[in-house]
Amino acid sequence: MLRLASLLCLVLWSAGASAQQKPTIYIDIPTEKKPWNHIEWNESPAQFQFAIVTDRTGGHRPGVFPMGIRKLNLLQPEFVMSVGDLIEGYTKDTVQLNAEWKEFMSFIEPLEAPFFYVPGNHDFTNEVMEAKWKELFGVSYYHFVYKDVLFLCLNSEDNLRGAGRGTIGDEQFEYIKKVLEENAGVKWTLVFMHQPLWVQEDTKRWKDVEALLEGRNHNVFAGHYHRYWKAQRNNGKYIALATTGGGSRLRGRAYGEFDHVVWATMTEEGPVLANLFLDGIWDEDVVTEDLVDLVRNRPFPVQIAPIYGEAPAPAELSAEVKATNRSDTKMRVSLKGYTHDHLFYQLEQTDFVVEPNNVATFALKMKNPGQTPLSEMSSFTVRAEITYEFEAQPNVSFSNDLKYQPFERHPVRKVSGRKVDGDLKDWKGAEWISVDRRDGAPFDYDGPADCSLKFATAYDADYFYVAVDLADNDFFVAEDGSYWDQDGLIVGLDARPKHLSAFNQGEGRGRDWIAYLRTFKSKNPVYDEARLPAAVTSAVKRTETGATLEIAFPMEYIEKMGGADWSSLRLGLGYYDYDARDAEPTTLFWFPAWNATDDVPGSGMLFRE
Structure with missing residues (x-):
């Protein structure tokens, strides 16, 4: 066989205005049919x-x-x-x-x-x-x-x-x-x-x-x-x-x-x-x-309505699960629950389709055989898988872990004659709540004297008040340092109606809710105070064991967000303890932060009385 007969020599060149020569390639293929679609190379000096x-x-x-x-x-x-x-x-x-x-x-x-x-x-x-x-x-x-x-x-x-x-x-x-x-x-x-x-x-x-x-x-x-x-x-x-x-919650492509x-x-x-x-x-x-x-731009399609027990340790509880399809295509929902230490619970539906622009509601039923107090109850997780089933394009699937927990009911009561001076003498007889959800390196925490706090709330015609009794034996204050890298109290207040505030995941800060960070700096102790959506008043009094604080949020702001007949407030409260000798802070939070992965919808709710 003659070698020349089997050698196909292809010289590729461009006849364009630039007359730029393309690469030369030699391909040894003897057949008339060729194993390629074309030989217009995806190559350019400008690329x-x-x-x-x-x-x-x-x-x-x-x-x-x-x-x-x-x-x-x-x-x-x-x-x-x-x-x-x-x-x-x-x-x-x-x-x-x-x-x-x-x-x-x-x-x-x-x-x-x-x-x-x-x-x-x-x-x-x-x-x-x-x-x-x-x-x-x-x-x-x-x-x-x-x-x-x-x-x-x-x-x-x-x-x-x-x-x-x-x-x-x-x-x-x-x-x-x-x-x-x-x-x-x-x-x-x-x-x-x-x-x-x-x-x-x-x-x-x-x-x-x-x-x-x-x-x-x-x-x-x-x-x-x-x-x-x-x-x-x-x-x-x-x-x-x-x-x-x-920083990201890494919830995926959707x-x-x-x-x-x-x-x-x-x-x-x-x-x-x-x-x-x-x-x-x-x-x-x-x-x-x-x-x-x-x-x-829409709430997660599946929500479990928070419940707040009147009894301290109810034997049975029931909550409403709502699956909302706001699209023009079918939405498939798959729910999977995980075991809980204290509760037996059952979802009435676990795999179903919600028609376009429709809502499905059913019950989540819970039994509390050990009569565990709601104040000691931990959360459980329901895994929700959502799939929008399109006809002319690939389906879109995404998921979320729905944290859920039945809560005890916390009232916020009306008072009169309250003065914001950091002195807690006006708070005798108040219902104090201890904050004991601690995080940080165990060896950086030396017990209650190192870092502990309790708080109480009240309201009158002019303000909603938060009082804090703080124990801290080593205040760390950096006058020129970052507000977030020194001792400070963080208070979140969402005054919108409960169906909105309960599912706040930390978005819309400043627009929908107030995030108030107060340090112990002598000048400008409040982070970004000029950008707060309302003028918040506070006072601190140092004590032998730490400090007492009073914070007042204007009732004008609360009525703007929740209406004159407001019935609830969602409160988040935490403390960052940066002891000088410790590498990392100890943090105390009443409930997990609203933007945290372990946030429980409806946590921190206070009800007006």
Whole structure:
């Protein structure tokens, strides 16, 4: 057989205007039919690939970001972009800042590709942090052009206003305007910043920036909210990224809560984006606005109504389970209960379908054979699996662990003549509640004198009052330190009607409920006091064993949120004890925080009497 007869030589070349020669390939295939579809190579000198990492901090989970860096080295991008929140920050302590930046640089050191820094609110939130950033990186906003693509790296923190209040100031706007004018002919513009300013108010010149971007091919990338969503707006794609190790409940794709890096391939038609989960790969439509509206912007479809026993240790209890389908497609629900130490319980339904725009209700029946007091009752878990069954697209499934617990009924009673001075002499005869849910290293806790507290509540025509009797033998106060890294009392108050407040998972802080953190600083002891939705009054009196506190929330605010005939309030209360000699704090909480994974809906409810 002649070798020449079996050798097929293919010389590929382009007859385009550039007359650029494509690669030559030799294929030894003797048959007329060929084992390929075509040989138009997916290759272009203008094409390139880069990666984007997102929030590492805001409650970082150790090890996740370095793992992402290792995976990027396997993928070999040409360079890596960021969208900020690289360190925990939020401090003026230069020793702490230096240590945090040193730690982050150690994460970047193994990266084989260039890494481009963009500031987030955790990195750039006060004058000290601003100076440190400029010491390390020179500027806080900049640009570069690579293969006819403009990369515009912005500083959404340029007015040092913190989370949820990002801005583009006048000086930065003039820079952006000049850069866009000088690079009017690029084929694409990619914008990177930390806070998604397109969903925030009072962003100074951001809307002017959007007006400049509207007429050109562009994409905008941000982070900050630790949840992914993509929006089509302003003639471009605006994408808020999830996390690369930052704080997250990690409830999955339907909630936009996952750890990922973005893999971007720049083509003539724009960037092609792949979301590389640390356990899989999804394209840029991993969460669309339609899915956000169906899943994330609505309460979880299954709720178990909290109950509050009048008797201290009832033998039998019953609660209503409600499954609400707010969609135009069928919703399948599967429920699975787990055993409980004290209660025997039964769900009347465990696997059923709720028709479109319909509600199914049934009973959860409980027996308490050991007559365990409600005050000693622990929670149990019902696993809820939800599947929306679509006809023209893949089904969407997600799940949630429903924590449930029957509660004792706590009254809040009317008083008169109350004065907020930190002295508890007016609280004789009040119903005091001890807070004994403790967390932290066991060897950091030395008993009740180290850290313990009890509280009581009352109301009158003008205020709702919380009194706290605190034992703490080692107060840790840092006048210039972070509010969250020293001794402090945290009080959450949700005055909305019970059907709303009971299922508050920590979202809408400041809008729907008050989060009040009070430290023992001599000046400005309250965290972000100017941004509280109501003027809260408080007073502290130091004692031989610790301190007593009184806090007053205006009745005007409570009636605004719950109506003049309000009947309940949801109260969350906890204490952070940072003893100077201990590595970590001891925390005391009445019930788990509302945004914690072990939150129990309906906990901390007080009923007006």
